[in-house]
Structures are given as C-alpha cells and as structure tokens.
Amino acid sequence: EAQVTQNPRYLITVTGKKLTVTCSQNMNHEYMSWYRQDPGLGLRQIYYSMNVEVTDKGDVPEGYKVSRKEKRNFPLILESPSPNQTSLYFCASTPGGGTGSYEQYFGPGTRLTVT
Amino acid sequence: GDSVTQMEGPVTLSEEAFLTINCTYTATGYPSLFWYVQYPGEGLQLLLKATKADDKGSNKGFEATYRKETTSFHLEKGSVQVSDSAVYFCALRDDKIIFGKGTRLHILP
Numbered sequence: 001e002a003q004v005t006q007n008p009r010y011l012i013t014v015t016g017k018k019l020t021v022t023c024s025q026n027m028n029h030e031y032m033s034w035y036r037q038d039p040g041l042g043l044r045q046i047y048y049s050m051n052v053e054v055t056d057k058g059d060v061p062e063g064y065k066v067s068r069k070e071k072r073n074f075p076l077i078l079e080s081p082s083p084n085q086t087s088l089y090f091c092a093s094t095p096g097g098g099t100g101s102y103e104q105y106f107g108p109g110t111r112l113t114v115t
Numbered sequence: 116g117d118s119v120t121q122m123e124g125p126v127t128l129s130e131e132a133f134l135t136i137n138c139t140y141t142a143t144g145y146p147s148l149f150w151y152v153q154y155p156g157e158g159l160q161l162l163l164k165a166t167k168a169d170d171k172g173s174n175k176g177f178e179a180t181y182r183k184e185t186t187s188f189h190l191e192k193g194s195v196q197v198s199d200s201a202v203y204f205c206a207l208r209d210d211k212i213i214f215g216k217g218t219r220l221h222i223l224p
Contacts, residue, residue, distance in 0.1 A: 004158075033212070042216030043159075043204065090158055094212075101147040101166040104212065106158035 002027045006091050006107035013081055014115055021076045021110050023091030029105070031094045032074040033058065034066065036087040037109075043090070049074055081114045088112075117142045121205045121215035128195055129223050136190040136218050138179075138205035146209035148172075148181050148188040153202040153217070162190075162203070197222045 004025045013019055025032065033048035035058075045058030049068040063085055065077040074093075078085060088111050092104040121138040128134060140146065147166045151159040163172030168183035177192045188205060200222045205215040 035214075040216070043214040045212075092159075101164070101208065103149055103151075103161040103164055104159075106151075106160065108158045 004091055004093055004105050004107040006110050008110060009108060010111050012113045012115065015082055016080050019078050019081060021089060023074045023076065023107060024072050025093040025105070026072065027093060027105065028071065029093035029095050031096060032068065033092050034076050035090045035092065036060065037090060038087050046076070083114050086112060086114050117146070117207060117209055117211060117213050119205050119207055119213050119215040121218055124219040125221055126218060127221045127223065130197055131194045134192040134195045136203055138188045138190065138215060140186050140188065140207050142207060142209050144209045146207040149206040149208065150177070150179055150190050151204040151206060153204065159204060195222050197224050
C-alpha cells in the first residue's frame with residue numbers, strides 16, 4: 001500500500017530533550033516536506049526537500065533540523081525542544097521536485113507536547 | 116509572493132444544505148489548485164484538483180472550478196451530509212506549495 005508513515009504518533013517530552021520524528025514514504029517520491037498545524041494558523045511548512053541531500057527552509061524553520069540521506073526517509077529533529085513547539089506535525093511527499101500538478105500525500109500526524 | 120485565502124470558519128450547516136467554501140489565490144505563474152480534506156484525527160487527503168483554467172475537479176459530490184479571471188477555486192456541494200464534517204484546505208502548487216488556513220465545517224443532523 002502506498003503510504004507515508006510517521007513515528008511516533010504521540011509524544012510528550014520535556015524542554016531541552018532532543019527528539020526525532022521519523023517519516024518514511026514508499027512511493028519513490030522526490031519531494032518531501034514537514035508541516036506543523038496550529039489552531040488558527042493552518043499548515044505552516046517547516047522544511048522541505050526536493051531530492052536526496054537537498055533540503056531547504058520553509059516558513060518556520062527555527063528550532064528544527066532535517067536530513068535527507070535516502071529518498072524514502074525525511075526525519076525531523078528537534079535538538080532542544082521548547083513549549084512553543086507543541087503542535088501537530090505532518091510529513092508529506094509528492095512526485096516531482098516541487099513543481100507540477102501532483103498532489104501531496106500526507107502522513108497520519110505526530111502530536112507533540114513539550115512541557 | 117503566491118498566497119491562498121479561504122473563508123474563515125467554522126461553517127455550520129444542516130444536513131442536505133448547499134455548501135460553498137470560498138478560496139481565492141494570487142500567483143505569478145499558472146498554478147495547479149487543490150482542495151484537501153482533514154477528517155478528525157487524520158492527516159490531510161486530496162479531495163479534488165484542477166490543473167488549468169476552466170478545469171472542474173470533482174469527487175464525492177464536491178466540485179470546484181478553476182477560474183483564472185477571478186483567481187478563485189470555490190468548493191461546492193449540493194447536499195452535505197454529517198460525514199462531511201471536517202477541515203477543508205485550499206492549496207496551490209506552482210514553484211512552491213502553499214496552503215490556505217483551513218475552514219472547519221460542521222454538519223448538523
């Protein structure tokens with residue numbers, strides 16, 4: 001089944017404790033991205049990657065890191081999480097390098113709480 | 116830069132009512148346009164899309180027409196059901212992928 005998977009689905013952590021949210025897709029998509037969803041703010045892009053070893057900042061990159069060593073995986077790293085990073089996070093992938101008419105495929109989301 | 120503006124919610128309707136959720140965009144190029152739906156506790160999924168002017172996307176009774184002259188892509192459904200309760204996002208894809216802020220829809224039985 002074609003899908004985007006994220007782990008963990010739920011995470012409660014404390015300020016400053018490094019964490020990684022994994023994202024994997026099995027559709028051989030070039031483009032992957034991370035979003036956070038907050039009430040009243042909609043979806044905001046954190047980072048995106050047009051292909052392996054190519055990553056770029058989205059609208060809200062502060063406090064986050066990503067890597068794209070393999071085409072299928074795009075982990076999101078919070079080196080020192082803070083309470084303002086409490087949010088619902090989505091990973092997404094799509095064919096092509098960013099342009100084109102293809103839709104994005106979203107993971108099920110990771111709800112992160114930082115205390 | 117490119118942007119997407121959609122009507123703020125929440126929108127509350129009775130079952131079988133007619134639905135319109137407005138979406139307008141600004142873009143320098145010729146974007147593809149999308150509507151995504153997010154059911155409670157789930158990720159976003161594509162509802163419909165249109166890739167060029169005057170195209171109509173449709174799915175599950177929902178429709179939207181790509182109107183270049185008014186830069187709009189309004190979502191419509193003739194008779195909503197309780198199961199349509201969700202958050203709806205309008206989006207465009209040009210050299211970037213941009214989402215609107217989402218519109219929460221409540222359908223009352």
